[in-house]
Amino acid sequence: MSDVVGVLALQGAFDKHIEMLQALGVRCRRVRFAQELDECAALIIPGGESTTMSLLIQKFDLYGRLCEFAKEKPMMGICAGAILMADEVGDSRVIALNVIPMTVVRNAYGRQVSSFSAELRLKCDAGGPTYLAHFIRAPGIKSNNENIEVLAEYNGEAVMMRMGRNMVLTFHPELTNDSRIHVCWLKGFHPAYKQELL
Amino acid sequence: MTEINQTSKRPQATSGADNFAVKVGLAEMLKGGAIMDVTNVEQAKIAEDAGAIAVMALERIPSDIRRDGGVARMSDPDMIRQIQAAVSIPVMAKCRIGHFAEAQILQALEVDFIDESEVLTPADEANHVAKHDFKVPFVCGATCLGEALRRIGEGAAMMRTKGEAGSGNIVEAVRHMRTIQNEMKRLTILDKEQLMSAAKDMGAPYDLVCYVAEHGKLPVPNFSAGGIATPADAALVRQLGAEAVFVGSGIFMSEDPAARAAAIVKATTFFDDPEILLQVSSGLKSGMKGLLMQDISPEDRLATRGW
Numbered sequence: 001m002s003d004v005v006g007v008l009a010l011q012g013a014f015d016k017h018i019e020m021l022q023a024l025g026v027r028c029r030r031v032r033f034a035q036e037l038d039e040c041a042a043l044i045i046p047g048g049e050s051t052t053m054s055l056l057i058q059k060f061d062l063y064g065r066l067c068e069f070a071k072e073k074p075m076m077g078i079c080a081g082a083i084l085m086a087d088e089v090g091d092s093r094v095i096a097l098n099v100i101p102m103t104v105v106r107n108a109y110g111r112q113v114s115s116f117s118a119e120l121r122l123k124c125d126a127g128g129p130t131y132l133a134h135f136i137r138a139p140g141i142k143s144n145n146e147n148i149e150v151l152a153e154y155n156g157e158a159v160m161m162r163m164g165r166n167m168v169l170t171f172h173p174e175l176t177n178d179s180r181i182h183v184c185w186l187k188g189f190h191p192a193y194k195q196e197l198l
Numbered sequence: 199m200t201e202i203n204q205t206s207k208r209p210q211a212t213s214g215a216d217n218f219a220v221k222v223g224l225a226e227m228l229k230g231g232a233i234m235d236v237t238n239v240e241q242a243k244i245a246e247d248a249g250a251i252a253v254m255a256l257e258r259i260p261s262d263i264r265r266d267g268g269v270a271r272m273s274d275p276d277m278i279r280q281i282q283a284a285v286s287i288p289v290m291a292k293c294r295i296g297h298f299a300e301a302q303i304l305q306a307l308e309v310d311f312i313d314e315s316e317v318l319t320p321a322d323e324a325n326h327v328a329k330h331d332f333k334v335p336f337v338c339g340a341t342c343l344g345e346a347l348r349r350i351g352e353g354a355a356m357m358r359t360k361g362e363a364g365s366g367n368i369v370e371a372v373r374h375m376r377t378i379q380n381e382m383k384r385l386t387i388l389d390k391e392q393l394m395s396a397a398k399d400m401g402a403p404y405d406l407v408c409y410v411a412e413h414g415k416l417p418v419p420n421f422s423a424g425g426i427a428t429p430a431d432a433a434l435v436r437q438l439g440a441e442a443v444f445v446g447s448g449i450f451m452s453e454d455p456a457a458r459a460a461a462i463v464k465a466t467t468f469f470d471d472p473e474i475l476l477q478v479s480s481g482l483k484s485g486m487k488g489l490l491m492q493d494i495s496p497e498d499r500l501a502t503r504g505w
Binding site: 009010011012013014015016032047048049050051052055056059060079080091093106107110111112113115116117134135136137172175 | 217219220221222223224226227228229230231246247249250251252282285286287288305308309310311333334335460463464467468
């Protein structure tokens with residue numbers, strides 16, 4: 001079976017994820033066409049603009065195939081990617097992929113002037129140092145679903161959640177050199193990392 | 199939520215490294231996209247529906263500024279506010295070179311990016327805005343590597359080629375992109391001892407010269423602007439190394455803006471796929487007429503503004 005991790009490359013910070021995965025020694029590829037998903041064992045939907053990315057997913061005929069992919073294989077959604085993985089966005093400009101039962105508030109902290117960085121405690125690395133997280137026009141995410149595990153909080157609100165092998169984050173792990181979050185996700189399924197699973 | 203709101207009311211000006219990471223971070227999110235000049239709500243919606251990654255709100259597109267003459271200033275805040283209310287994508291706006299008061303107003307208006315732009319009439323003939331003092335990120339134009347590194351030294355979080363705005367002619371954007379790429383390649387083969395001398399010759403900050411020598415690229419995203427009028431133009435500058443494109447007059451000076459905007463978006467994403475470029479280049483109504491460089495007198499060239 002393939003161990004290639006795909007990164008949706010329509011628009012946004014996809015190259016930063018490719019760099020991070022390559023540094024971790026993980027085989028990876030950019031995904032722009034539906035058939036390229038067939039080669040992937042998992043997919044990252046990177047940060048970017050959710051309105052734009054949703055529109056391009058529709059226009060470039062990726063929507064149906066992405067929904068199927070999400071039912072079978074692990075996904076990680078960052079910021080705009082997290083918005084797309086929700087089941088409830090409350091904005092007709094974004095057609096969600098229905099992967100995670102959660103509600104999303106777009107630009108929950110405001111426009112770019114309210115973007116910020118903060119040190120977070122990661123539940124998946126409880127004894128480790130804090131994690132410097134960059135929040136950029138970030139959304140808010142919320143869920144009452146009992147199958148969802150909150151992996152990090154900021155000011156008492158969830159900013160990183162996991163359900164099964166899927167993860168969603170409202171901040172940007174690809175903008176740092178700290179690979180702990182990618183590793184945390186990879187541990188859920190990737191052959192090279194899976195044996196480390198607790 | 200109260201606590202979140204308090205966070206957003208932190209002091210506006212910070213020069214910390216974290217703040218710069220967040221500014222460059224937004225530029226990273228815009229990569230692979232097309233940023234479009236719009237002058238009203240209707241155009242902003244057309245741009246958003248076509249897949250624009252951001253819009254640049256301005257009163258007159260560059261080709262009209264060129265035609266009308268007079269002093270070109272920051273846009274009316276009310277017009278920018280209407281566009282902010284109408285679209286969900288980031289909204290950028292331009293201030294005059296060196297006009298930090300216009301930039302302060304645009305920051306108070308909470309635009310997402312400020313373009314300190316040669317398209318507007320410069321306010322200061324010697325100095326650019328001290329961009330590290332702002333919380334809003336800045337994009338600036340450059341014609342060569344030294345100019346790009348001076349702007350980054352002042353705090354620009356994104357660079358773009360100047361090209362020749364409002365010309366509909368890609369030749370200057372290509373010249374600027376090739377110049378910057380060539381100068382970066384050259385730095386990577388220099389000995390360490392030569393870098394200070396290179397910094398002196400380029401008039402660029404030494405630490406940034408060292409960064410480029412080590413990494414072969416700018417420390418911030420590098421986009422292209424100034425003369426992009428067709429899907430093929432967008433694909434060309436992308437293949438030359440531009441990580442995203444600004445399209446100014448090219449869209450709303452053309453016959454069918456919505457179709458052309460959508461075609462340029464697709465060409466920006468699939469910039470290296472000739473089959474798709476063929477498909478999106480087909481059946482477009484006529485583009486803007488465009489200007490030859492020899493028909494623009496040296497004193498009318500916008501790219502020569504800034505230093």
